[in-house]
Amino acid sequence: MHEMAICESIRAILEEEAARQGFARVDRVCLEIGRLAGVEVEALKFGFDVVMRGSLAESARLDILKTEARAWCVPCGRSVAIAQRYDPCPVCGSHQLQVTGGEEMRIKELEVS
Incomplete structure (x- = not known):
């Protein structure tokens, strides 16, 4: 489960900061995760609680903001929202889409004391 490795990376970032x-x-840790990032949110939440035990974020609340996936359609030249990879363009039906957003994952906000 790569979500545990993600949580370990988050812990390292928190310790460095x-x-x-x-x-x-x-x-509180607020993560922004794109719909195409390949992250299982429930597994990430479980892993977060496990990995943060004994750390400065042991009792931290984890908030997750899912961002939409976006792609640029080559034939019609529009930026469109997509639900998943290989979806057709919702405007013209083409499958010639270049993903432009929704693959990212970042720490958006921290509440610290």
Whole structure:
């Protein structure tokens, strides 16, 4: 389950930022995850609780914001929302789409003390 590795990376980032910015505790972590990022949200939530035990984020709340997937359609030249990879363009029906958004995952906000 790669979600555990993601949580371990989040913990490392939190520890680095705590050392750099001088905070001792993380109360909330807000992640922004694109619909095409390939992350199972429930597994990520479970992994977050497990990996954060004994850390500065042990009791932190995890909020997840899902961002829509976007693609640029080559034939009609429009930026469109898509539900998943290989969907046709909702405007012209073409399958010549180039994904432009929805693959990212980032820490959007932290609440610390």
